[in-house]
Amino acid sequence: MTIKLDVQDAETGEVSRDTLIKRYSAVRLETEELCRPLVTEDYVMQTSPDVSPPNWHLGHTTWFFERLLLEPYLPGYSPHHPLFNYIFNSYYESLGPRNDRDRRGFLSRPTVQEVYDFRSAIDRAMGDLIETVDEPHWPEIAAMIELGLNHEQQHQELLLMDVKHIFASNPLRPVYREAGDRKRAQGTLPPPMEFAEIPGGVTQIGHGGRGFAYDNEGPKHRVFLNDFRLMTRLVTNGEFLVFIQEGGYDDPRWWLSDGWATVRERGWRSPLYWAEADGTWMVMTLRGYEPLVLDEPVSHVSYYEADAFARWAGRRLPTEGEWEHAVCSRGITPRTGNLLEDRAWGPRPANADQITPNELQQLFGDVWEWTQSAYLAYPGYRQAAGPLGEYNGKFMSNQMVLRGGSFGTPRSHIRATYRNFFQCDKRWPFAGFRLAQDE
Amino acid sequence: MTIKLDVQDAETGEVSRDTLIKRYSAVRLETEELCRPLVTEDYVMQTSPDVSPPNWHLGHTTWFFERLLLEPYLPGYSPHHPLFNYIFNSYYESLGPRNDRDRRGFLSRPTVQEVYDFRSAIDRAMGDLIETVDEPHWPEIAAMIELGLNHEQQHQELLLMDVKHIFASNPLRPVYREAGDRKRAQGTLPPPMEFAEIPGGVTQIGHGGRGFAYDNEGPKHRVFLNDFRLMTRLVTNGEFLVFIQEGGYDDPRWWLSDGWATVRERGWRSPLYWAEADGTWMVMTLRGYEPLVLDEPVSHVSYYEADAFARWAGRRLPTEGEWEHAVCSRGITPRTGNLLEDRAWGPRPANADQITPNELQQLFGDVWEWTQSAYLAYPGYRQAAGPLGEYNGKFMSNQMVLRGGSFGTPRSHIRATYRNFFQCDKRWPFAGFRLAQDE
């Protein structure tokens, strides 16, 4: 796995120890900051096999540094606790046996305090490592640290997803963060759908050159795309509500066969976290249980629901190549997206003033966008040997690619080439979609 | 349901308010005392569908008083929290909808502190009720309180069973209570099995007369018993180990058909909580993870395992009628049993000095004893209407009766007529067995 850093000096490609220490501290602090609203009891909940307890996220991200940096590289380092490798290894077959994923919610010990102590100890040792490692090893160490920080950033979003699921599973419906002055426009009709024209041809997608990226984003390679049209904003709650009201969940015509089976088996009648009570649609959010806001992007839909909506609307989902090509050819960056640092705790409505036939918005942040591309290896991809090879490569089956990040994704973590992936039936990610159509 | 009190005046059958207040306080305090070794994180764990989190036990036992006493009887009382009826109702269909049993481990809220506050509030209100209820209602109220206290005592033992399961599910194997000066005799061979002769005939079993008893213990009725022989002590770990070593878990001859299917599906090779490591048998106890003690009673066996051992040994399990008749005809009482108040936190070896051919011991306390009687209604039993009818009567299928209580049963809670019951495959109760044989 070629790891490329985004804290590199633009010209020399070098990374200073100071810069990396600052970034290390910032990322690590952010994780703890995200946990601040939790009480001790919240930390140890696992409300579905997909969910991990916050305490486990805190420990696992720390274990990653211990296991992949301190143990191999810090002379004389011995593990903080002999069983933490067993407890906090997630899925790395090459790093030894581990506690089953669906038993993470059985871990009342180590306690929350003990895991925070583990974090502190590892942070001190990481400081030692960064300061003392000799120059020849520095680039390799720096790259691994950057990977560890990106790993932790991924878990920051997972943490928010999981906290939301934990709170939504509780009859008392706790509030994660108060909404502040968020303008609620639940009665507002969504602005009309517009589609931007994107010329195709042979183009390049995937990551190349400097800056950090995961192995699955590369190699950069050529693809041929037809001309296509891409919806300028995300599909809204209001639009999805029409699909529901017109019987979308009852009509097999719109559904993939697997999707239709899933709808019936699980009794899906709306996106996850929606509930109809006395004729009003309510929705569980990180800011509490509140009436559905019609012009906000729809969220917590599966691939099946996104795809069914697209068929019902006579459109389709974009491919990941189309999405990336649109973003790159228009020069769109994560700079203005509604991302984690914005502290919105949910997607925001599109900018109605900005809705012009050809101006794309909401591509970064708000919600991840389902694409109709399966998560598979790019041409020329080779999985690394050892534990890092397990990071992404072994998940290349039965999953679809999502692009663009959400309100829960750190800004320094997302980029145009970033490939997120989930199974078609998953609904707990912050995932929505936009439509595409052939020219 | 006729509820009979054991705090009645022996002659008048009356119960004084003072006496009941004292008993109420003692029972309520004991529950909290049993929770003292727990950290906050332990309180919210549900490590199997059978297990309830300690926090839930604390709330549920409190809800019982609120729902069945304060709401109907205390003028002006309104529920402590509008959703606690939903959260803390266990299985009473007549008391409204409720949180699914297998979602009790998703309850990070109400927090542990909030549940302790709930307990305090209800205790104050119960004090008011006991002091202020008018004399005509007092007997009925007193009977209901006694039921609530017995209910809470049942949950005291469940709490210990569940804490043990929670701790045993944790790779760190926490200790509940230190063992103190417990004499460990793991090398000691168990004393020989002896069988006491018990004459049969028409005899009476079941509860009648004064003192509290559950509805399922009555009516007192006549049964005919053949003469039989009953093992004078409980079967030990050492004896069960011989069964294992002689291939007991591999030989279908000893097993009920359902039991054999269970052994293979679940891969049972020993009682629950046993583990073999490097040729040594270890066992998880409330006092920590320790070498198996051979002369202690075997525990955490299912009915299937108890029955298989009995067949292998050429004996059988006693019926509940035989057990009760033996106890009553010999005048044995819970007085000397190893029960909760003894704070042993586990079963104790039989008294070797006391092993005489005809002297029964360990009938009360140590571990519950599986009988070969199905849990069914006694002749003349009628289920009460309303929620109290749901307490016991609706479970009369697919369960077997256990007798005598365990080291986790409060002394004031157990008696000769007490019928505990579990499904044949359950292993998390503190359950063992003794053998019987025909004359």
Next chain:
Amino acid sequence: MTIKLDVQDAETGEVSRDTLIKRYSAVRLETEELCRPLVTEDYVMQTSPDVSPPNWHLGHTTWFFERLLLEPYLPGYSPHHPLFNYIFNSYYESLGPRNDRDRRGFLSRPTVQEVYDFRSAIDRAMGDLIETVDEPHWPEIAAMIELGLNHEQQHQELLLMDVKHIFASNPLRPVYREAGDRKRAQGTLPPPMEFAEIPGGVTQIGHGGRGFAYDNEGPKHRVFLNDFRLMTRLVTNGEFLVFIQEGGYDDPRWWLSDGWATVRERGWRSPLYWAEADGTWMVMTLRGYEPLVLDEPVSHVSYYEADAFARWAGRRLPTEGEWEHAVCSRGITPRTGNLLEDRAWGPRPANADQITPNELQQLFGDVWEWTQSAYLAYPGYRQAAGPLGEYNGKFMSNQMVLRGGSFGTPRSHIRATYRNFFQCDKRWPFAGFRLAQDE
């Protein structure tokens, strides 16, 4: 297992070879006669894990004679086919590995013709055995043959149960046998319920003395019974329909906890094979799909449904001791019951003329009667060693006793002490019930 013959000479207890050959031929022919309405395709169906294909019944009953008589006792006998022991062994652990029960429906080979050929070959060899075995072995052989014939008679009824399930699983709803001149009285209201008074006391139940009986029917032993009252006829379809119409399947008050869970999980709204179409209740029978006949005994109900009906009606089910005592004390025999030889292919309405307050009818035949007794060992019961010990003894958990036989039970197979048994949730047996109440 002590096997006692009913073809014994009344005085000497001896069995003549001629008599046994005749009985052997008659039983074996009857099995084939019951298959006459089947087409080849019907023979190999397994429409639920409980159901066995008719071809398998034909082979298994034959294998029983080959494996337990010809192989051990006929000199020079070698198995008809080397794999038939694997294919036709049902559940005898001591007789070697076997095809899984739920894979019986995968057996297109041996073909139906090959199984009939197997039957012929074994019948010839059994003729040889009976003729040639020497006198000292004859009593043992004769007893084993009698067991084999009773085993085959059990399978005759199972065959009918399974054919009914196979036909009911087919959208074309085939007819097994035409009804003939059966009087249909679907509009007739059931005659009123009457309860006969039966005095209790110490009485004896279970099998003793001469005549064939299964091991689980003995030993004969004393029990104490209270006085009780027993419904004089079976509960009817019309009565059960009232239970349905009054919301019986929607009201948890009437149900055992396990029963209520089963009702909801499986969506039960009526007995098995009932269907409501356009306001008419239809029912699948062996005589085809036809309107529900109100005064016929209700059939294809589980223990849970029988028990729920009884609670709803303010009564209870009888125990097996009560049932047997009532039958024996009244001198009722199978002679006049609606049994297999009557070729009614379904239960018949009670004789309305015979409905007097104190005259019991329908105790033998029509439908098996659920009792509230668990299927457990009688006092003094010892399971035999070897394969015969597996016949009954290993099923003594999680099942309830049914008494009296059905329209599908051969008359020479049923008796007052006969204990049939099924799990509480089984609905494919020909099982109904009558009520009891305390004096």
Next chain:
Amino acid sequence: MTIKLDVQDAETGEVSRDTLIKRYSAVRLETEELCRPLVTEDYVMQTSPDVSPPNWHLGHTTWFFERLLLEPYLPGYSPHHPLFNYIFNSYYESLGPRNDRDRRGFLSRPTVQEVYDFRSAIDRAMGDLIETVDEPHWPEIAAMIELGLNHEQQHQELLLMDVKHIFASNPLRPVYREAGDRKRAQGTLPPPMEFAEIPGGVTQIGHGGRGFAYDNEGPKHRVFLNDFRLMTRLVTNGEFLVFIQEGGYDDPRWWLSDGWATVRERGWRSPLYWAEADGTWMVMTLRGYEPLVLDEPVSHVSYYEADAFARWAGRRLPTEGEWEHAVCSRGITPRTGNLLEDRAWGPRPANADQITPNELQQLFGDVWEWTQSAYLAYPGYRQAAGPLGEYNGKFMSNQMVLRGGSFGTPRSHIRATYRNFFQCDKRWPFAGFRLAQDE
């Protein structure tokens, strides 16, 4: 759905009625010819949810003509049987409710004879339709008939797959067809792997122009491919055996995460139908149970196993674009492949003489080849409205593409653009693989 015929006149694009009648008869006869080795009992078996009984295949392919041609187009036609639409509809939501897929093995009726009668009746009516339909409707009718025939050809291969599963599920291991003079070379070592160089660039894949093709094969569209290398023959049993012997099934490094979970859950240790007995590898084939032939292509492997082998071998699977481009750029056609008409009843070894570094063989026939492409819509694909839209489009999730046909595929049914698809865990198709690598 644009349906394009391969019985068209090369110049005019017209189809003569005579030509189509002949093709209709030939295809329909072939299905029945494939059933000739079956006994009646075989016809009704469903040995896994994936398998359909042969009798159902016979009826379903016939129903397709009745439902989509005779009912809409033949004046005065009324269905052969009112319930056959319910029984023989496979998965067409738009064609009404249907018998559940996993209940196809419960259909002893209609009998085999009745289904053959159904076939005859529909064949006669189809003759009438072809002869009498007026000229303006002819092209549409002809196109639909061609679809129906291709549908039936698909089922011819499914029938063979299912018969193999049915026979392999039987302890008696029936033989479908005797092997004839097949040369068995089980000791022969496979010839060495060679890889042909295929230049990439912008190329076109997918179906366009004349001749029948399914909708999912189009539109023809441009793709960009890197240069790559493609193994010249299929991977053999001998090569796969080395993977097994070197611990391939025990080493998570080679497996996708989903694949590794599947291996452990299902206990996979070899391809389906392989069995090791006394150190010899045996395999169930359509020609009986026989020793593994080392130089034959490996078959009955899942995508997971093909992918794991490729990783272990340091290669990868080809994409479907690569496969199609290799075939088209080399001008390879189905003409010489080992296909259904060759009556080989299994894959054949590669031609050792033909193994040159750059000569591709076995691309058509022998076994389907797993590709690393997910089964998704081509750019510009639009699903048709109505039942035909359900033929392929709704399965575009969680499946992988296979190319090239097998020994069970009719020659007139396969082509370079043909896209077969199965879930990653399916092993009952006749599926193997070849390797690819980057230049």
